[in-house]
Amino acid sequence: MNSEMLVRITRYYRALNRLRAIGLEKVFAHNLADAAGVSAAIVRKDFSQLGIRGQKRGGYEIGDLVDRLGAILGKGDPQNVIIVGCGRIGKALMHYSGFEPDGIRIVAGFDTDPVVYSEVSYPVPVYPISRLGEIVGALDVKVAIITVPEASAADVAERIREAGIHGILNFSPITLKPHVGEDGTRSDVIHNINIALELEQIFYELKFPAIK
Amino acid sequence: MNSEMLVRITRYYRALNRLRAIGLEKVFAHNLADAAGVSAAIVRKDFSQLGIRGQKRGGYEIGDLVDRLGAILGKGDPQNVIIVGCGRIGKALMHYSGFEPDGIRIVAGFDTDPVVYSEVSYPVPVYPISRLGEIVGALDVKVAIITVPEASAADVAERIREAGIHGILNFSPITLKPHVGEDGTRSDVIHNINIALELEQIFYELKFPAIK
Numbered sequence: 359m360n361s362e363m364l365v366r367i368t369r370y371y372r373a374l375n376r377l378r379a380i381g382l383e384k385v386f387a388h389n390l391a392d393a394a395g396v397s398a399a400i401v402r403k404d405f406s407q408l409g410i411r412g413q414k415r416g417g418y419e420i421g422d423l424v425d426r427l428g429a430i431l432g433k434g435d436p437q438n439v440i441i442v443g444c445g446r447i448g449k450a451l452m453h454y455s456g457f458e459p460d461g462i463r464i465v466a467g468f469d470t471d472p473v474v475y476s477e478v479s480y481p482v483p484v485y486p487i488s489r490l491g492e493i494v495g496a497l498d499v500k501v502a503i504i505t506v507p508e509a510s511a512a513d514v515a516e517r518i519r520e521a522g523i524h525g526i527l528n529f530s531p532i533t534l535k536p537h538v539g540e541d542g543t544r545s546d547v548i549h550n551i552n553i554a555l556e557l558e559q560i561f562y563e564l565k566f567p568a569i570k
Numbered sequence: 571m572n573s574e575m576l577v578r579i580t581r582y583y584r585a586l587n588r589l590r591a592i593g594l595e596k597v598f599a600h601n602l603a604d605a606a607g608v609s610a611a612i613v614r615k616d617f618s619q620l621g622i623r624g625q626k627r628g629g630y631e632i633g634d635l636v637d638r639l640g641a642i643l644g645k646g647d648p649q650n651v652i653i654v655g656c657g658r659i660g661k662a663l664m665h666y667s668g669f670e671p672d673g674i675r676i677v678a679g680f681d682t683d684p685v686v687y688s689e690v691s692y693p694v695p696v697y698p699i700s701r702l703g704e705i706v707g708a709l710d711v712k713v714a715i716i717t718v719p720e721a722s723a724a725d726v727a728e729r730i731r732e733a734g735i736h737g738i739l740n741f742s743p744i745t746l747k748p749h750v751g752e753d754g755t756r757s758d759v760i761h762n763i764n765i766a767l768e769l770e771q772i773f774y775e776l777k778f779p780a781i782k
Binding site: 361364365368369372393394395431432435437439445446447449450451453454456457459460462500501503508524525526527531533535543544547549551553554555556557558559560561562563564565566567 | 573576577580581584605606607643644647649651657658659661662663665666668669671672674712713715720736737738739743745747755756759761763765766767768769770771772773774775776777778779
């Protein structure tokens, strides 16, 4: 499976959970295609590659699809996430309810500022960053969201790795790169989301529609 | 110029502005390469394609590069942005200082909730969504950030388009697609950032390192 197919599978999985939540039992390839922004032919091809067959007239069983795609996506495993940097964006993400349908749980926050971590208004506990290793081990955390200012992002990423976390979603404007081992393998999975850069690209594509 | 090169140019531009802000006057291809996460050979190739030459020993003039890349990126134009949906994430983005070095200005917020838009604690004015068309015209807005809940995202996107905005950065979990004209051209530029989906993909890539 390549990474484009993985993106599609996660989109199908999300759409299926939502359809199930509103009481549907069956779904057709073209419904999933609409939800995932692809063609029905691609949905059928993906499912065929995964050995999943629909019934000719009735479409696919939603419950069965959720179980099978969930197993592929490792949904049985705990998906515990921490947030490092409890400023406005970090705090907004702690309160974000959109993670729950996907089984993702924000379990703790970390900050360097004693004023921040002694506050009690957070929906999850917030700890000083010096306790990162201890808490990460206790809570079985695999992924961290970085929402610290640019100046401390690289240092924070290093401390996160030292604490044994190898998955990072980075919102700081610094582009973090995965460590590459001597044999060329990457031990970290890092996704960088640079909001200012996204906006700049939109302005540019509006100005020069030929690009893209 | 393809979209990968555009991403690199915007990264160079950001790095150059930061280097200039701390007083540097010259930069070498390998400095920009480090900042943009590419090789120095790629920086030199990009600049050569744009007709930009460095001096053999001294590197590139930062001020000159900023002017030339800025012209390519349309930096003379106002980059006014509105935020539609003034919940926690929308509000956090209004306060985000990381846009300013790039010339991006958040000029207004919109919400459907009278309680929200009558509050005075925002760093920019917040209006009822019914005034979208009027304010967008008055402030010369080209791009909107959508931070509304899933259920209202599609409707909000439609109202934004009707107000004459064709650039959207969408943080709602719905995948918004650009309108396609009868001749196959796309009139909108839409970037979707789905935070839950990013996290899911990170978990998946950690579990199956062969993907990617």
